[in-house]
Amino acid sequence: MKPMRHIWIGPSAALLAILFCGEANAQQTPDCRLLPKAMLEMQTMPDGRVTIPVQVDGHDYRLMVDTGGYINTLSPQLVKEQGYESQRSPGELRGMGTMRLDHYVTVKDFAIGRSHGKNFKFYVDDFNDAFEDGTLAPQVLGAYDVDLDFAHGKLNLISPDHCPGQVTYWTKFSATVIPIQIQGLTHIRIPVTIDGKEIMAVVDTGASTSYITMRAAKRYLKIDEKDPALKLRGNIPVNGMVGPVYNYPFESLNFGDIKVSHPRIQIVEDKVWDQTDLLLGIGILRQLHIYIAYKEKKMYITPALTD
Numbered sequence: 001m002k003p004m005r006h007i008w009i010g011p012s013a014a015l016l017a018i019l020f021c022g023e024a025n026a027q028q029t030p031d032c033r034l035l036p037k038a039m040l041e042m043q044t045m046p047d048g049r050v051t052i053p054v055q056v057d058g059h060d061y062r063l064m065v066d067t068g069g070y071i072n073t074l075s076p077q078l079v080k081e082q083g084y085e086s087q088r089s090p091g092e093l094r095g096m097g098t099m100r101l102d103h104y105v106t107v108k109d110f111a112i113g114r115s116h117g118k119n120f121k122f123y124v125d126d127f128n129d130a131f132e133d134g135t136l137a138p139q140v141l142g143a144y145d146v147d148l149d150f151a152h153g154k155l156n157l158i159s160p161d162h163c164p165g166q167v168t169y170w171t172k173f174s175a176t177v178i179p180i181q182i183q184g185l186t187h188i189r190i191p192v193t194i195d196g197k198e199i200m201a202v203v204d205t206g207a208s209t210s211y212i213t214m215r216a217a218k219r220y221l222k223i224d225e226k227d228p229a230l231k232l233r234g235n236i237p238v239n240g241m242v243g244p245v246y247n248y249p250f251e252s253l254n255f256g257d258i259k260v261s262h263p264r265i266q267i268v269e270d271k272v273w274d275q276t277d278l279l280l281g282i283g284i285l286r287q288l289h290i291y292i293a294y295k296e297k298k299m300y301i302t303p304a305l306t307d
Helices: 013-019 076-082 214-221
Strands: 036-041 050-056 059-065 087-094 100-112 115-124 134-136 145-149 154-158 176-179 181-183 187-194 197-203 210-213 231-238 241-247 252-255 258-261 265-268 278-280 288-293 298-303
Touching: 036 050, 036 100, 059 076, 176 187, 187 278, 197 214, 210 214, 214 265, 258 298
Parallel strands: 059 134, 197 278, 210 265
Antiparallel strands: 036 154, 050 059, 050 100, 087 100, 100 115, 145 154, 145 288, 176 298, 181 187, 187 197, 187 252, 210 278, 231 241, 241 265, 252 258, 288 298
């Protein structure tokens, strides 16, 4: 990533109560200090996505950090190892593409660092990945501030009870501050600019690739199937559905004053996504230091490495 112009400066109460059980109550008077609840080592999967350590009923596992997820999930292998009996859910959850989640298990004790949740429900996903044992979605992440320090392989979960705006501990310069919208209680949407055109994008650490739909490419960027710069990669599975996927030489992606040059964003057939025009996956996001303040509804961003 090549920075453009930089001016460096720096869920629910019930869920918080569950996750913070056994910890001291938040101070009653305003305190501008950041209070970490968990400081975790991230491990990078082969496709660039990251996992963090957790404990499931006292056993060590790794969950993939999925800011674009709907709900927390566990793998069938973990469910089998723990001897859980899955229950059919009253309804069915639909993920992107053809993914369906209709069974869940109840974990008596779920721990991230020293934070514990009791009788926590996880849906059972159908993936089989040696590098992850499940996914951690905003169902949990949204109870904290989430600090993603990709350059140093750290993820910090921080209490949201602090003075607004005073979070950029990692740099003496300024961060770009971007307002966020929470779509469907889970998805983070932010305004970005691609080649001079503003588009709303979903921030998804659980996606290995960044995508823009053909309809959005036509609407905002005047790119269509006849554009000579468009290069067909072939009919490729995306979220369980097969359709044409294209490469395109985008010049820049901007988060306010922060610029990512020549971002790798693939153009996909519209049917792959529902309402999302642009999805930003881990390949782009890991070039940044990202602090998500769910309670403030703001995202603080710098390049991954700063002074």
